[in-house]
Amino acid sequence: MTPEAAGSADDRLLRALAHVQDPEIRRPLTELGMISRAEIDGGVARVQVKLTVAHCPAADRIRDDVRAAASAAEGVDEVELDVTVMEPAERKALVERLKSSRPMQFGPDTLTRIIAVTSGKGGVGKSTVTANLAATLARRGQRVGLIDADVHGYSIPAILGLEARPTRVGELMMPPQIHGISVVSIGMFVEGNQSVSWRGPMLHRTLEQFLRDVWWGDLDTLVIDMPPGTGDVAISLGQLLPHADVVVVTTPQKSAADVAERSALVARQTGQRVIGVVENMTGLRQPDGSAIEVFGSGGGDEVAQRLGVPVLARIPLAVEVRSGGDSGNPVALHDSPASQPFTDMADALSDSRKSMRGKSLPFSTDR
Numbered sequence: 001m002t003p004e005a006a007g008s009a010d011d012r013l014l015r016a017l018a019h020v021q022d023p024e025i026r027r028p029l030t031e032l033g034m035i036s037r038a039e040i041d042g043g044v045a046r047v048q049v050k051l052t053v054a055h056c057p058a059a060d061r062i063r064d065d066v067r068a069a070a071s072a073a074e075g076v077d078e079v080e081l082d083v084t085v086m087e088p089a090e091r092k093a094l095v096e097r098l099k100s101s102r103p104m105q106f107g108p109d110t111l112t113r114i115i116a117v118t119s120g121k122g123g124v125g126k127s128t129v130t131a132n133l134a135a136t137l138a139r140r141g142q143r144v145g146l147i148d149a150d151v152h153g154y155s156i157p158a159i160l161g162l163e164a165r166p167t168r169v170g171e172l173m174m175p176p177q178i179h180g181i182s183v184v185s186i187g188m189f190v191e192g193n194q195s196v197s198w199r200g201p202m203l204h205r206t207l208e209q210f211l212r213d214v215w216w217g218d219l220d221t222l223v224i225d226m227p228p229g230t231g232d233v234a235i236s237l238g239q240l241l242p243h244a245d246v247v248v249v250t251t252p253q254k255s256a257a258d259v260a261e262r263s264a265l266v267a268r269q270t271g272q273r274v275i276g277v278v279e280n281m282t283g284l285r286q287p288d289g290s291a292i293e294v295f296g297s298g299g300g301d302e303v304a305q306r307l308g309v310p311v312l313a314r315i316p317l318a319v320e321v322r323s324g325g326d327s328g329n330p331v332a333l334h335d336s337p338a339s340q341p342f343t344d345m346a347d348a349l350s351d352s353r354k355s356m357r358g359k360s361l362p363f364s365t366d367r
């Protein structure tokens with residue numbers, strides 16, 4: 001007899017249900033108090049599920065997963081499922097439990113790798129690079145979170161084809177998921193296509209909330225799309241996440257190198273570790289194999305050299321990269337020549353992680 005099959009029928013049913021996770025909270029329903037009844041009576045499994053909130057976007061998935069798990073339990077021929085919603089006091093108790101189980105989600109000893117993607121100026125493809133990096137890591141089976149902190153140019157939801165907003169469970173926010181990535185964007189908190197004109201303290205509080213009140217679950221990597229430049233958000237995130245790794249995106253244009261270097265220096269001043277440069281919009285490949293250097297050449301090397309870090313990847317201009325972002329299906333979701341540079345970037349980041357472990361770095365401000 002397998003351990004699963006041991007014990008009373010009700011115990012067996014409960015153990016089978018313990019494999020079902022809440023897709024947003026990413027913990028077993030049994031642990032979250034979401035299974036309020038589980039019994040087997042003459043081959044009929046009667047299960048009561050309590051959703052955390054009414055209109056829970058994950059309700060259908062939870063219902064299907066519970067039904068499948070209960071059906072698979074030994075001695076079950078039929079499943080009767082009753083789906084209700086937690087009482088406010090039950091929800092409050094759950095939120096308290098969740099909060100106390102992770103007092104500092106991304107504190108200095110977090111196991112989550114934090115990668116902040118920054119650039120000197122706008123329009124160099126920082127959001128495109130960030131979204132495609134997140135998609136590449138998610139395709140590799142990583143649990144990936146993405147914060148779109150680009151206040152004035154929030155474009156991550158559009159690039160990923162995401163319209164949903166976070167679900168509130170008491171004081172916690174459950175981030176919507178798309179392509180296997182949990183996403184929170186400043187754009188999800190403003191109506192329509194309005195611009196955000198918040199001042200520093202308001203931005204700081206919002207970022208703090210993203211890190212504290214959003215339930216990210218256990219992430220392997222948290223990727224952050226920073227606003228271009230050296231403004232309030234860069235400083236706030238430097239203070240909130242001094243242990244983040246920073247990647248600088250630039251075009252090959254030499255004139256872009258100065259501003260790109262400045263954004264990296266701000267990151268360093270807050271103690272963040274600049275780990276490399278990504279050169280985007282490198283050459284436009286022609287059918288004969290040659291490339292037109294639309295934005296010149298050498299910008300990535302120039303920034304990398306000044307900062308003393310490697311060029312992690314060079315991403316050519318490609319119609320597929322642009323159209324993937326326009327259609328909400330980033331190119332990195334599929335294997336193709338245009339998605340290969342993002343694979344290279346993810347490999348280089350993983351190598352940089354390995355080579356950094358246990359090493360002290362040549363910059364006094366780096367950790």
Ligand SMILES: Nc1ncnc2c1ncn2[C@@H]1O[C@H](COP(=O)(O)OP(=O)(O)OP(=O)(O)O)[C@@H](O)[C@H]1O
Nearest residue numbers: 122123124125126127128153316317318321322325
């Ligand atoms: N490698 C590429 N090939 C083709 N088009 C690209 C490439 N990278 C980015 N783009 C396109 O360039 C435009 C700007 O990209 P994106 O919005 O990612 O830039 P950004 O640096 O995040 O800008 P901002 O900081 O102003 O929000 C988009 O239309 C995007 O599709």
